[in-house]
Amino acid sequence: MSAATYTFLGPEGTFTEAALLQVPGAADAQRVPCTNVNTALERVRQGEADAAMVPIENSVEGGVTATLDAIATGQELRIVREALVPITFVLVARPGVGLSDIKRISTHGHAWAQCRLWVDANLPGVDYMPGSSTAAAAMGLLDEDAPYEAAICGPLVAAGQSGLNVLAEDIGDVPDAVTRFILVGRPGALPERTGADKTTVVVPLPEDHPGALMEILDQFASRGVNLSRIESRPTGQYLGHYFFSIDADGHAADSRVADALAGLHRISPATRFLGSYARADMQPAVVAPHTSDAAFASAHAWVDSILKGQ
Numbered sequence: 571m572s573a574a575t576y577t578f579l580g581p582e583g584t585f586t587e588a589a590l591l592q593v594p595g596a597a598d599a600q601r602v603p604c605t606n607v608n609t610a611l612e613r614v615r616q617g618e619a620d621a622a623m624v625p626i627e628n629s630v631e632g633g634v635t636a637t638l639d640a641i642a643t644g645q646e647l648r649i650v651r652e653a654l655v656p657i658t659f660v661l662v663a664r665p666g667v668g669l670s671d672i673k674r675i676s677t678h679g680h681a682w683a684q685c686r687l688w689v690d691a692n693l694p695g696v697d698y699m700p701g702s703s704t705a706a707a708a709m710g711l712l713d714e715d716a717p718y719e720a721a722i723c724g725p726l727v728a729a730g731q732s733g734l735n736v737l738a739e740d741i742g743d744v745p746d747a748v749t750r751f752i753l754v755g756r757p758g759a760l761p762e763r764t765g766a767d768k769t770t771v772v773v774p775l776p777e778d779h780p781g782a783l784m785e786i787l788d789q790f791a792s793r794g795v796n797l798s799r800i801e802s803r804p805t806g807q808y809l810g811h812y813f814f815s816i817d818a819d820g821h822a823a824d825s826r827v828a829d830a831l832a833g834l835h836r837i838s839p840a841t842r843f844l845g846s847y848a849r850a851d852m853q854p855a856v857v858a859p860h861t862s863d864a865a866f867a868s869a870h871a872w873v874d875s876i877l878k879g880q
Protein backbone atom coordinates (compact mmCIF):
# COMPACT_ATOMS: atom_id res chain seq x y z
CA MET A 571 0.00 0.00 0.00
CA SER A 572 1.35 3.44 -0.86
CA ALA A 573 1.99 5.94 1.95
CA ALA A 574 -0.79 8.33 2.90
CA THR A 575 -1.01 11.83 1.47
CA TYR A 576 -2.07 14.64 3.82
CA THR A 577 -3.06 18.19 3.00
CA PHE A 578 -2.80 20.92 5.64
CA LEU A 579 -3.16 24.66 6.08
CA GLY A 580 0.31 25.72 4.97
CA PRO A 581 2.90 26.78 4.16
CA GLU A 582 5.46 24.68 6.00
CA GLY A 583 5.91 25.75 9.61
CA THR A 584 2.29 26.56 10.47
CA PHE A 585 0.85 25.37 13.75
CA THR A 586 -1.33 23.16 11.54
CA GLU A 587 1.75 21.35 10.25
CA ALA A 588 2.89 20.86 13.87
CA ALA A 589 -0.52 19.24 14.52
CA LEU A 590 -0.15 17.01 11.47
CA LEU A 591 3.27 15.86 12.62
CA GLN A 592 1.59 14.39 15.72
CA VAL A 593 -0.14 11.83 13.46
CA PRO A 594 1.84 8.56 13.48
CA GLY A 595 3.60 8.16 10.14
CA ALA A 596 2.89 11.72 8.98
CA ALA A 597 6.55 12.74 9.27
CA ASP A 598 7.39 10.30 6.45
CA ALA A 599 4.15 10.75 4.50
CA GLN A 600 3.53 13.15 1.66
CA ARG A 601 2.45 16.49 3.21
CA VAL A 602 0.83 18.95 0.84
CA PRO A 603 0.57 22.56 2.10
CA CYS A 604 -2.56 24.43 0.96
CA THR A 605 -3.18 28.17 1.15
CA ASN A 606 -6.57 27.81 2.83
CA VAL A 607 -8.79 25.35 4.68
CA ASN A 608 -11.23 24.98 1.77
CA THR A 609 -8.54 23.83 -0.64
CA ALA A 610 -7.10 21.39 1.90
CA LEU A 611 -10.55 19.79 2.37
CA GLU A 612 -11.47 19.90 -1.33
CA ARG A 613 -8.39 17.86 -2.22
CA VAL A 614 -9.62 15.17 0.16
CA ARG A 615 -13.11 15.29 -1.37
CA GLN A 616 -11.58 14.89 -4.85
CA GLY A 617 -9.53 11.89 -3.71
CA GLU A 618 -6.20 13.69 -4.26
CA ALA A 619 -5.33 13.31 -0.56
CA ASP A 620 -6.32 10.81 2.13
CA ALA A 621 -6.94 13.36 4.86
CA ALA A 622 -6.53 17.04 5.73
CA MET A 623 -5.33 18.62 8.98
CA VAL A 624 -7.14 21.90 9.70
CA PRO A 625 -7.64 24.12 12.80
CA ILE A 626 -11.11 24.04 14.37
CA GLU A 627 -10.96 25.77 17.74
CA ASN A 628 -8.64 27.97 19.81
CA SER A 629 -8.84 28.29 23.59
CA VAL A 630 -8.74 32.09 23.36
CA GLU A 631 -10.40 33.01 20.08
CA GLY A 632 -12.93 30.19 19.79
CA GLY A 633 -14.11 28.42 16.63
CA VAL A 634 -12.25 28.70 13.32
CA THR A 635 -15.21 29.68 11.20
CA ALA A 636 -13.56 28.82 7.87
CA THR A 637 -13.31 25.21 9.04
CA LEU A 638 -16.72 25.03 10.74
CA ASP A 639 -18.40 26.25 7.55
CA ALA A 640 -16.34 24.16 5.11
CA ILE A 641 -17.09 20.84 6.84
CA ALA A 642 -20.76 21.67 7.41
CA THR A 643 -21.60 21.86 3.69
CA GLY A 644 -20.54 20.19 0.44
CA GLN A 645 -19.67 16.53 -0.01
CA GLU A 646 -19.62 14.80 3.38
CA LEU A 647 -16.35 14.37 5.26
CA ARG A 648 -15.43 12.63 8.51
CA ILE A 649 -13.20 13.73 11.39
CA VAL A 650 -10.97 10.77 12.27
CA ARG A 651 -8.63 12.29 14.83
CA GLU A 652 -7.92 15.46 16.80
CA ALA A 653 -4.66 17.07 17.88
CA LEU A 654 -3.86 19.81 20.41
CA VAL A 655 -0.99 22.24 19.91
CA PRO A 656 0.20 24.77 22.54
CA ILE A 657 0.32 28.15 20.86
CA THR A 658 2.98 30.80 21.51
CA PHE A 659 3.73 33.75 19.26
CA VAL A 660 6.79 35.82 18.35
CA LEU A 661 7.08 39.08 16.43
CA VAL A 662 9.53 38.87 13.51
CA ALA A 663 10.98 41.37 11.05
CA ARG A 664 13.82 41.62 8.54
CA PRO A 665 17.27 42.39 9.98
CA GLY A 666 17.65 46.13 10.54
CA VAL A 667 13.96 46.69 11.30
CA GLY A 668 13.24 47.70 14.91
CA LEU A 669 9.99 48.09 16.83
CA SER A 670 9.81 51.81 16.03
CA ASP A 671 9.92 51.09 12.26
CA ILE A 672 6.77 48.97 12.30
CA LYS A 673 3.62 50.46 10.80
CA ARG A 674 1.90 47.29 9.57
CA ILE A 675 1.86 43.71 10.88
CA SER A 676 0.62 40.65 9.02
CA THR A 677 -0.52 37.31 10.47
CA HIS A 678 -3.45 34.90 10.50
CA GLY A 679 -6.67 36.45 11.89
CA HIS A 680 -6.75 34.01 14.79
CA ALA A 681 -3.16 34.84 15.75
CA TRP A 682 -3.88 38.59 15.56
CA ALA A 683 -6.85 38.16 17.87
CA GLN A 684 -4.64 36.34 20.39
CA CYS A 685 -1.98 39.10 20.48
CA ARG A 686 -4.22 42.19 20.40
CA LEU A 687 -3.43 43.41 23.93
CA TRP A 688 0.33 43.07 23.42
CA VAL A 689 0.14 44.99 20.14
CA ASP A 690 -2.01 47.75 21.69
CA ALA A 691 0.41 48.12 24.59
CA ASN A 692 3.66 47.92 22.62
CA LEU A 693 2.87 49.10 19.10
CA PRO A 694 -0.18 51.34 19.40
CA GLY A 695 -1.67 52.46 16.10
CA VAL A 696 -0.10 49.81 13.85
CA ASP A 697 -2.29 48.47 11.04
CA TYR A 698 -3.19 44.83 10.58
CA MET A 699 -2.85 43.06 7.23
CA PRO A 700 -4.58 39.65 7.15
CA GLY A 701 -2.38 36.70 6.16
CA SER A 702 -3.50 33.23 5.06
CA SER A 703 -1.45 31.72 7.92
CA THR A 704 1.16 32.78 10.47
CA ALA A 705 3.92 31.12 8.45
CA ALA A 706 2.81 32.71 5.14
CA ALA A 707 2.91 36.14 6.79
CA ALA A 708 6.43 35.52 8.09
CA MET A 709 7.73 34.15 4.78
CA GLY A 710 6.20 37.13 2.99
CA LEU A 711 8.68 39.35 4.82
CA LEU A 712 11.54 37.75 2.89
CA ASP A 713 10.23 39.64 -0.13
CA GLU A 714 11.77 43.13 -0.02
CA ASP A 715 8.53 44.59 -1.39
CA ALA A 716 6.35 43.12 1.37
CA PRO A 717 3.65 45.70 2.18
CA TYR A 718 4.24 45.21 5.95
CA GLU A 719 7.27 45.46 8.21
CA ALA A 720 6.61 42.65 10.73
CA ALA A 721 4.73 39.39 11.16
CA ILE A 722 3.39 37.36 14.08
CA CYS A 723 4.17 33.65 13.83
CA GLY A 724 5.15 30.60 15.84
CA PRO A 725 8.68 30.30 17.25
CA LEU A 726 9.41 27.35 14.96
CA VAL A 727 8.87 29.41 11.80
CA ALA A 728 11.15 32.11 13.18
CA ALA A 729 13.83 29.61 14.18
CA GLY A 730 13.82 28.07 10.69
CA GLN A 731 14.35 31.40 8.94
CA SER A 732 17.81 32.93 9.11
CA GLY A 733 16.48 35.93 7.17
CA LEU A 734 14.22 37.01 10.04
CA ASN A 735 14.93 38.53 13.45
CA VAL A 736 12.77 37.91 16.50
CA LEU A 737 11.87 41.32 17.97
CA ALA A 738 9.67 40.05 20.80
CA GLU A 739 8.89 36.62 22.25
CA ASP A 740 5.83 35.18 23.92
CA ILE A 741 3.52 37.99 22.83
CA GLY A 742 0.26 36.05 23.15
CA ASP A 743 -2.20 37.74 25.53
CA VAL A 744 -3.14 34.51 27.29
CA PRO A 745 -0.46 32.11 28.51
CA ASP A 746 -1.11 28.41 27.84
CA ALA A 747 -3.26 29.06 24.75
CA VAL A 748 -4.05 25.87 22.84
CA THR A 749 -5.46 25.28 19.35
CA ARG A 750 -7.35 22.14 18.52
CA PHE A 751 -6.94 20.65 15.04
CA ILE A 752 -8.89 17.93 13.27
CA LEU A 753 -7.78 15.33 10.75
CA VAL A 754 -10.54 15.02 8.17
CA GLY A 755 -11.01 12.16 5.70
CA ARG A 756 -13.78 10.78 3.47
CA PRO A 757 -16.62 8.74 5.02
CA GLY A 758 -15.59 5.19 5.92
CA ALA A 759 -15.39 2.89 8.90
CA LEU A 760 -15.40 4.88 12.14
CA PRO A 761 -12.29 4.92 14.33
CA GLU A 762 -12.72 2.38 17.12
CA ARG A 763 -14.27 3.50 20.35
CA THR A 764 -11.73 4.05 23.13
CA GLY A 765 -13.95 5.14 26.03
CA ALA A 766 -12.48 8.65 25.72
CA ASP A 767 -14.09 9.80 22.47
CA LYS A 768 -15.74 12.80 20.92
CA THR A 769 -18.56 12.98 18.40
CA THR A 770 -19.07 16.01 16.15
CA VAL A 771 -22.37 16.87 14.45
CA VAL A 772 -23.83 19.75 12.49
CA VAL A 773 -27.51 20.37 13.22
CA PRO A 774 -29.44 22.84 11.07
CA LEU A 775 -32.09 24.55 13.21
CA PRO A 776 -35.46 23.47 11.78
CA GLU A 777 -37.68 26.39 10.77
CA ASP A 778 -41.12 27.12 12.21
CA HIS A 779 -40.30 24.89 15.14
CA PRO A 780 -40.53 26.88 18.38
CA GLY A 781 -38.27 25.45 21.07
CA ALA A 782 -36.18 23.50 18.53
CA LEU A 783 -32.88 24.47 20.16
CA MET A 784 -34.13 23.34 23.56
CA GLU A 785 -35.24 20.02 22.02
CA ILE A 786 -31.88 19.58 20.32
CA LEU A 787 -30.02 20.15 23.58
CA ASP A 788 -32.40 17.84 25.40
CA GLN A 789 -31.38 14.94 23.12
CA PHE A 790 -27.97 15.12 24.79
CA ALA A 791 -29.04 16.18 28.29
CA SER A 792 -31.66 13.48 28.79
CA ARG A 793 -29.13 10.80 27.82
CA GLY A 794 -26.34 12.14 30.02
CA VAL A 795 -24.16 13.18 27.07
CA ASN A 796 -21.84 16.07 27.91
CA LEU A 797 -21.19 18.77 25.27
CA SER A 798 -17.71 20.29 24.97
CA ARG A 799 -18.45 22.83 22.22
CA ILE A 800 -21.56 24.34 20.65
CA GLU A 801 -21.52 27.15 18.15
CA SER A 802 -24.12 28.66 15.90
CA ARG A 803 -23.15 29.66 12.37
CA PRO A 804 -25.30 31.31 9.72
CA THR A 805 -26.11 28.98 6.82
CA GLY A 806 -25.55 31.93 4.49
CA GLN A 807 -28.92 31.37 2.83
CA TYR A 808 -30.81 34.24 4.49
CA LEU A 809 -30.89 36.23 7.72
CA GLY A 810 -31.89 34.21 10.75
CA HIS A 811 -31.10 30.76 9.29
CA TYR A 812 -28.51 29.00 11.45
CA PHE A 813 -26.88 25.64 12.03
CA PHE A 814 -25.28 24.41 15.23
CA SER A 815 -21.86 22.81 15.28
CA ILE A 816 -21.63 20.53 18.30
CA ASP A 817 -18.95 18.36 19.96
CA ALA A 818 -20.31 15.77 22.39
CA ASP A 819 -18.45 13.39 24.72
CA GLY A 820 -18.68 9.79 23.55
CA HIS A 821 -18.70 7.63 20.41
CA ALA A 822 -21.57 6.83 18.04
CA ALA A 823 -21.08 3.21 19.19
CA ASP A 824 -22.08 4.27 22.75
CA SER A 825 -25.80 3.61 23.19
CA ARG A 826 -26.46 6.98 24.80
CA VAL A 827 -24.76 8.82 21.91
CA ALA A 828 -26.46 6.66 19.24
CA ASP A 829 -29.82 7.36 20.88
CA ALA A 830 -29.08 11.11 20.97
CA LEU A 831 -28.09 11.02 17.27
CA ALA A 832 -31.37 9.31 16.39
CA GLY A 833 -33.25 12.00 18.35
CA LEU A 834 -31.39 14.77 16.48
CA HIS A 835 -32.31 13.17 13.16
CA ARG A 836 -35.98 13.12 14.13
CA ILE A 837 -35.95 16.83 15.05
CA SER A 838 -33.67 17.95 12.22
CA PRO A 839 -33.44 15.35 9.41
CA ALA A 840 -30.62 17.26 7.71
CA THR A 841 -28.36 16.67 10.75
CA ARG A 842 -24.86 15.85 9.51
CA PHE A 843 -22.67 13.33 11.35
CA LEU A 844 -19.06 14.51 11.18
CA GLY A 845 -17.38 11.69 13.05
CA SER A 846 -16.55 9.89 16.29
CA TYR A 847 -12.87 9.86 17.21
CA ALA A 848 -10.51 9.55 20.17
CA ARG A 849 -10.03 12.62 22.36
CA ALA A 850 -6.50 14.00 22.24
CA ASP A 851 -6.45 14.44 26.03
CA MET A 852 -7.69 10.85 26.53
CA GLN A 853 -10.12 12.01 29.26
CA PRO A 854 -12.75 9.24 29.56
CA ALA A 855 -16.41 10.30 29.39
CA VAL A 856 -18.28 10.38 32.69
CA VAL A 857 -21.20 7.97 32.26
CA ALA A 858 -24.03 7.85 34.81
CA PRO A 859 -25.18 4.27 35.51
CA HIS A 860 -28.63 4.88 33.99
CA THR A 861 -27.05 5.99 30.66
CA SER A 862 -24.57 3.12 30.29
CA ASP A 863 -24.75 0.63 27.38
CA ALA A 864 -25.97 -2.00 29.85
CA ALA A 865 -28.82 0.27 31.04
CA PHE A 866 -29.92 0.92 27.42
CA ALA A 867 -29.72 -2.82 26.57
CA SER A 868 -31.78 -3.74 29.60
CA ALA A 869 -34.37 -1.02 28.82
CA HIS A 870 -34.72 -2.23 25.20
CA ALA A 871 -35.03 -5.84 26.39
CA TRP A 872 -37.79 -4.78 28.78
CA VAL A 873 -39.76 -3.03 25.97
CA ASP A 874 -39.24 -6.08 23.70
CA SER A 875 -40.64 -8.33 26.41
CA ILE A 876 -43.72 -6.11 26.70
CA LEU A 877 -44.27 -6.29 22.93
CA LYS A 878 -43.92 -10.06 23.01
CA GLY A 879 -46.72 -10.14 25.58
CA GLN A 880 -44.43 -11.45 28.33
Ligand SMILES: O=C(O)C(=O)C[C@]1(C(=O)O)C=C[C@@H](O)C=C1
Nearest residue numbers: 584585586625678680703704749
Ligand atom coordinates in the same frame (compact mmCIF):
# COMPACT_ATOMS: atom_id res chain seq x y z
O1 LIG B 1 -1.42 30.14 10.82
C1 LIG B 1 -1.15 29.08 11.39
O2 LIG B 1 -0.01 28.77 11.77
C2 LIG B 1 -2.24 28.14 11.63
O3 LIG B 1 -1.98 26.98 11.79
C3 LIG B 1 -3.63 28.67 11.74
C4 LIG B 1 -4.07 29.07 13.14
C5 LIG B 1 -5.61 29.15 13.22
O4 LIG B 1 -6.28 29.06 12.21
O5 LIG B 1 -6.13 29.29 14.32
C6 LIG B 1 -3.68 28.05 14.08
C7 LIG B 1 -3.32 28.30 15.33
C8 LIG B 1 -3.19 29.67 15.85
O6 LIG B 1 -4.24 29.80 16.79
C9 LIG B 1 -3.30 30.69 14.80
C10 LIG B 1 -3.55 30.38 13.51
